[in-house]
Amino acid sequence: MNKTGVIYGINGPVIYLKGNTGFEMSEMVYVGKERLVGEVIALTQDTTTVQVFEETTGLKPGEIVEASGDAISVLLAPGILNNIFDGIERPLSEIAAKSGKYISRGLSVDSLDTERLWDVHITIKAGDKVSGGTVIAETQETPAILHKSMVPPNLSGTILKAAPDGKYKIFDEIAVLQLSDGKEVPLTLAQKWPIRVPRPSAARYASSEPLVTGQRILDTMFPIAKGGTAAIPGGFGTGKTMTQHQIAKWANADIIIYIGCGERGNEMTQVLEEFSELIDPKSGNPLMDRTTLIANTSNMPVAAREASIYTGVALAEYYRDMGYDVAIMADSTSRWAEALRELSGRLEEMPAEEGFPAYLASRLSAFYERAGYVQTLNGAEGSVSIIGAVSPQGGDFSEPVTQNTKRFVRCFWGLDKSLAYARHFPAIQWLTSYSEYLNDLAPWYQTNVDKRFVDHRNQIMAILNQESSLMEIVKLIGSDVLPDDQKLTLEIARVVRLGFLQQNAFHPDDTCVPMKKQFLMMDVILYLYKKAKALVTMGMPMSILKESNIFDRIVSIKYDVPNDKPEMFDDYYKAIDAFYDEVIAKNA
Structure with a gap:
């Protein structure tokens, strides 16, 4: 005999049952005549509180709620990949076949094709x-x-x-x-697994290998490790979703799980259409062959939005246990936090900062902690990397979701509105972003790319920091009063910004750049800096150095040197030497 309860009160997606129902905490239940899916979220001696993952319009007191005897779980079996689910792992194609464009309530569809x-x-x-x-x-x-x-x-x-x-x-x-x-x-x-319970592993390892994305500002300046966590905060229109698309397409992960959590319907439609057309650059097969999409748009019930994040992580951990490297794109965790805030408000819990519940930080940490590079129970190695977009209102990074996310992620890619408006993409602001994985990954760079890689990266970063402090002076009194060595720093910083940090997603060679080319680009820029600095030290004014087109020629390396022809960099070293000799000869 199934345990049942009777609806006593309804408050949006939250319903209350009177009396001791015998339900268990986090148990999945079926609500009302339409058997809407819900989850027990609070229990006392005489009331049971349930959050419903579907629209509750039309429910009324007196209707029956039936226990399922199981926690809210995902079905794990072949058929997950190349599929599109809603927040509680119901395939949207099956729902559409039964109910048309809008999801009707109480639809009972199998998570996976059982036939x-x-x-x-x-x-x-x-x-x-x-x-x-x-x-x-x-x-x-x-x-x-x-x-x-x-x-x-x-x-x-x-x-x-x-x-x-x-x-x-x-x-x-x-x-x-x-x-x-x-x-x-x-x-x-097939097997079932409760979404809120992390799958066990034999051991966790420290991060030692980067998740290579082909995006220079990420791989070189602010890398993320396999099994790592990163946040992409940014205001409206700064390119969070596009950055995640680029990572999903080009990262060296075996499997991509994209969670569209509370995003606009038209944006999610664009994702679904684009992903289904994309070709996997590694295998030549459709990218969807190794991708799962979880779509929970802003007009879908908030309770399912809150669950969608956990559904995605549970699927990722399952494939991790097979020995695969999985990358999760969560877009966006702010909408998920807003769902928590709405449910918390309906439960009349004491609000904390900006109305978010007091447990916002612990929920965020529990989510990001499920990332990691592990030894699985069968002795294989696999990883789950989590990249969460954050959409702070008005681009204000001091709001609670961004600040709490910052505490739990080791990689922070801060998007900048002014860069985006200047058409500099990816619009990641190098002065506010950071990565704590750099030291962990240094041995990998030295072994697999070049011994000087980390040193070069630090020199490039120092040039950008110098530019930032010099620009404060330039804004006050103009650049003409600067000494030539500082003018050179500004010019090299311009080369770094335009030739290295800025990247064109629509250019066949620039959309994804291998690590070796990224290093050689840095090496050429620093070689130019070294030679130009020697000339300035000899007393050559910057006006003479800028007469040559060498600076602009180095900027265009990203387009002019194909990814598979690193030997072409030799021509640029020779061009810099020729520029050096020519300036000396002219001004001898």
Whole structure:
């Protein structure tokens, strides 16, 4: 007999039940005649509070609420990739087929296709001792990804019987596991996992390898590690979503999970359409072959928006346990925090700063803590990297969501409105951004790129900082009064900004740049700086140095040198030497 309760009061997505219902905390429930999906969020001796993940219009006191006996969970099986879900893992294509353009309430659709037959290779046999995480079957989920079905983390024992290789549906029995107490458990390709509970791992490692994105300002100046966390805060129109698109397309992650959390419907539609057309540059297959999209737009119920973040992380951890590197794009965590604020208000909780609940910081930290580079239960290595966009109102970085996010992420890519309006993209402001991964990743750069990489990066950063302090003087009294060595610093900083930090997403060579080319670009800029500085020290005025077009020629390297022809950089070193000799000869 299922446990039931009766609706006593309704406040938006929050409903109250009178009496001791016997429900459990975080249990999933079905509300009313339409069986709307909800979750128990508070319990006392005589009241039960439920948040409903669907629109509650039309519900009335007296309707029945039925317990499911399970926490709100995601179904994990082949078929997740190349799919688009709502905030509680219901496929939008199935919902659209049943209800048209607008999602109707109480729709009961399977999270994954339960009738599809998969070609399955069984990797265990009768008599095998297995434990949580042991791979029991392999399925080619998409051309890009081999899906490894595992024993659920909380089970271990001996395989009594295993099915032969063949075609199976996700709920077909492929093995029988005997637990230590003699109980027999059937194993299928599918398993469920509660979204708010992190999946266990054997060990966590320190960050040692970068998530290479092909974006110079990220990879070189402010890198993120595999298994790392980053925040992209920025006001409206500064390019948060586009930056995440570029990372999703070019990052060296195996799987991308894009969570559109509370964004505008038309923006989400653009994401869905663009992603389905994109070709994966690594394999030539559609990018969707290794991508899952979770769409929870601003007009969908707020409770589901709050859950969508956890749904995305649970899916990411599942693929991490197979040994894949997964990157999560959460766009945007501000909308998620607003959903928390709205629910908190309806629950009449004591508000903290700007009306956000007092537990905002702990919820944010619990979300970002689920990132990491781990050894999985089956001995493989996998990672979950979380890149969260933050949309502070009016671009004010001092508001609570940005400030609390800053506490928990180790990489901060602050977008700047004035850069965006000046058409400088990515509009990441180098003076306010930072990455704490630089020292952790230094050995990787030295081994895989060049021993001088970190030193070069620090020199470039120093030039940009010098430019910033010099510009304060220039604004007051103009640049003419500066000595020539400081004029040179400003000119080299311009070369760095235009030739290195600015990047064109629509140019075939500039949209994604390999690490080797990024280093060589820095090396050429610093070589020019060294040679020009020597000339200025000899007493050559900057006006003579600027007569040559060498500075503009170095700026255009990003377009003129193809990514696969690093040998062409030799011509630029020679051009700088020729420029040096020519200036000396002219002014001897």
